[in-house]
Amino acid sequence: MAYDHRWRTIWLIALAWGLASTAQVGAVTVPAAPASSDAAHPQATRNWVESRLYFGLGRLESSGLAARERQWQEFLDHVVTPRFPAGLSVQDVYGQWQGPEQPRPIRLRSKVLIIDYPDTPANRGRIEQIRLLWKAKTGDRSVLRVTVPADVSF
DSSP, X not given: OHHHHHHHHHHHHHHHHHHHHHHHHTOOOOOOOOSSOBTTBOSSOOSEEEEEEEEEXXXXXXSOHHHHHHHHHHHIIIIIHHHSTTOOEEEEEEEXXXXXXXXXXXXXXXXXXXXXXXXXXXXXXXXXXXXXXXXXXXXXXXXXXXXXXXXXXX
């Protein structure tokens, strides 16, 4: 009987020690905020959104992909970056699209442009300019835009 009691005591001590150590693992020390904030990287943000724009570069089986990549890079450098110089992201993606007159979807190589920005009429206008200028440059029918609220911190 004394043997069982000792093991139970050891087990309870180990359990208590384990719970105490996991409580310490979750503790995080947050450094104090700097005294001044960079205007381009505010400590707190409100009313920000994230827009994702989808640009088709051409069919997967297309042989002119290298030219379309150069066209995209030039567009990014001369049209997009001047409108959002503080930062953006680009992802290479594969997608499908089916127009109303097409019997089945076509497979496309695409770029997704991701931009987080303060939700202002001026910034929304810049997003629309980017979409319109790409369509005018390439003859594409659409540039999909998805805009969602963003909780941003730098």
